[in-house]
Amino acid sequence: MVAIRKGDAERFIEAPPAHVFLFLVHGSDAGLVRERALRLAERRVDDRRDPFQFVEMNGDAVAADPLTLLDEANTVPLFGGRRALLVETGAKAVAPAVEKLLAAPPRDCSVILTAGALRRDAPLRKLIEGAKDGAAIECSPDSDADVNALIDRTLHEAGLAISSEARALLQAALGEDRLMSRSELQKLLLYMHGRKRIEPTDILEIVAHASKSAADSVMLDAFSGRMRAAGADFDETLAQGGDPTLLISNALRYALSLHRGRIGGGLMTVKRGGFFAVPDSVIEAHLKLWPAPRLAALIETLRAAQGRARAHADMARVEAARALMTIAHGAGR
CATH class of the missing domain: 1.10.8 (Helicase, Ruva Protein; domain 3)
Structure with missing residues (x-):
């Protein structure tokens, strides 16, 4: 099949064609990617909460051994029925595994791959868009x-x-x-x-x-380029039970709001993004410190870090620390 057009995506997900067993859900909106992937799984199994019917796989494992995906797709459920696999590919090269899958399509098993934004010439995207029993759905931020x-x-x-x-x-x-x-x-x-x-x-x-959580000192120190202070606040926040994935999400939300403000919206656009508790002087300083192109690049970096942290909870702390260091370095240019 070809790529599913944005206007047709919701209708396609509600009733995916029976002959399509391989799906690629990708794009810059990680939340929408995840939501649509799970909805596809729900259309193909009776109970997504049943571990015999629905299995999530690690992109690292699939990339390391391309036969892993084929073996899992051909596993017969203990009590019969249909199965669905969800593979969060991240940045891993899973095309070899997908090629093997297309050469020997499984019976009664759907395979759903998720990824970040992919260029039209990306190997995985080209492979699935060109397959007669595959479909690719791109997810961009909501209009x-x-x-x-x-x-x-x-x-x-x-x-x-x-x-x-x-x-x-x-x-x-x-x-x-x-x-x-x-x-x-x-x-x-x-x-x-x-x-x-x-x-x-x-x-x-x-x-x-919400802004009291989002505009904590960890994030603001990082966007101000105060790396040492951000590091100390980061350690203290996690010691008190803070969620490292939430820190990345908060930083991403702030970067998105700053970007909107920088390209023409100004101070109030940033505050309406959920940052009414952040002092005007701090936001104005960040708007001057961060040019729009640098914010755009940071947004992509943070989206990727957020995706990895959600996919691998044991690495969330490392991903959050790296993200904060990237922000602080960017502010110090």
């Missing part, structure tokens, strides 16, 4: 229309109304990562329990609460 649709769907299901001013504030805080957007909406639903209409003060309360 304003996508965010509005997500807000409408979520609030409709919860039976909530929202004022136009509150909607504008909410939309400004969402959109760069699907899982982050869903997380923020779930926090809003919990906050609104027992009430029927969302007002601007409700959005500001939720955003301000």
Whole structure:
């Protein structure tokens, strides 16, 4: 098959063709990649929570031994039925394993590969887009229309109304990562329990609460180039039970907001991204310190680090430390 067009992706995922067993879900929105990959798995097995039906595999293992994927895909479930495999490829070269799989397609098993943003000429993307029983779905950050649709769907299901001013504030805080957007909406639903209409003060309360976590000293020190202070804060945060993956996500959210602010939105664009608790002087200093091209490069680095940290929890601390060092070095240029 060919690459699935963005406008057709949701319809395709709801009812993937029966003859397609190999899927590549890739793109810069790691949250949307993960969400769509899991939805595909749910379409192909009876119960995704059943470990005999649904298995997640490590891209390192598949790259190290290409036969591993073929063997797993041809494993017969203990109680029969269909199976699905999910492989987070990361930056690993899994094309040889995929070639073996295409040469000997499994029975009753779907294989879903996830990856970051891939160029059109990337070997894995070309391989799957050219396969008659494969399909590739690209996931880019949500557009304003996508965010509005997500807000409408979520609030409709919860039976909530929202004022136009509150909607504008909410939309400004969402959109760069699907899982982050869903997380923020779930926090809003919990906050609104027992009430029927969302007002601007409700959005500001939720955003301000989130910013107290997102705008901690670890992140701000790193973006200011204070490497030693960021390192000390990092160690203290983890010693108190902090989540290293969350530190990366917070840094990514801040970098995205700074980038939007740097290319024309200014101070208030950054604050509406969930950083109302960060002093204006700090944000203004960061806007001057970080040019848009450097922020764009940092965003890709942080997205990759976030993906690796989610895929390999035991390496999350190392990934977070590296990410903070990268930020601090970038600020010091």
